[in-house]
Amino acid sequence: MQVTRAGEYAIIGLLYLAKQPADRTIMIDEISEAEGVPKSFLAKIFQSLAKGGFVCSHRGAGGGFGLAKPTGEITVLQVLQCVEGAFALQRCVTDDPECVVSTTRMSNCTLCAVFTEAQNRVNEVFARTTIADLLHPKPQVAQPIKSAASLN
Amino acid sequence: MQVTRAGEYAIIGLLYLAKQPADRTIMIDEISEAEGVPKSFLAKIFQSLAKGGFVCSHRGAGGGFGLAKPTGEITVLQVLQCVEGAFALQRCVTDDPECVVSTTRMSNCTLCAVFTEAQNRVNEVFARTTIADLLHPKPQVAQPIKSAASLN
């Protein structure tokens, strides 16, 4: 898996929408300028978000985007999967029949199992975090960041 | 972060060494053929593993590689960091001063915090899993794989 710019911009865009009055219709141009995100790219990303049902779009003059759901019902995992496709830490984790580890080595691969477990941990974090959580940070989300380096 | 072929091959290579008699010196050619991994690429990867102190290399005729540590003292995290460099789920997680999220938005970024938390979960899994664990799978490692899809 990798959280690319697309996923990052998607969440930033949704957060921007969430901070506006609910009835406002907001143009890509405004979000792009306000958040310093490339306009054309953001437009592409918002196409995905619209298809995914996270935002509703209004074309034509006076058009733009608005949130399609309450912020508490949009999880980070859903957004990332929407704009980046199914994202996996490693090939084993997906159903990819080309996975070298699983196909050429062992059908019951312990290495694949470890990758899958790690992937599940990531998914758990992203699945329990909503846009609302990012707007109104709670201590337990922001606080307990053990340094990755300390795990060496 | 992404677990690339390099990381995958490194672990596969170490597992192969671990399965051999401890006193044997094993050539890249043998590992490559046995495990179906490209030879030149594996040689490059083993250079890193040697520098990282995971294997010891012996040059010249009759040379090859052997494990430099007990399998229980080599964690997946260490190996991945050795061959892939510091691997991060997202730019925020590293100290990259170019991170768009943290620099242009908020110094105390909740989104970065979520990425970092997810990264820490991954690191925990990889840090507690050793080569020995992969050789002798215990139920709690192989078993509790909740489907990633079910977390949607």
Add this chain to the structure above:
DNA sequence: ATAAACAAGACAATCTTACTCCTATTTGAT
């Protein structure tokens, strides 16, 4: 001395990322 084996670095093909651009299509206002 020679052949076997790793060490190191340059090089290359392919893929992914991170975009842009152009042409619709929709819509509100005149």
Add this chain to the structure above:
DNA sequence: ATCAAATAGGAGTAAGATTGTCTTGTTTAT
């Protein structure tokens, strides 16, 4: 009806990462 504003969709592209290969050393056992 027409025009301008806005998204929709698809094609295209430059840079960088991945996944290797190749060549030229250097070490070492015989």
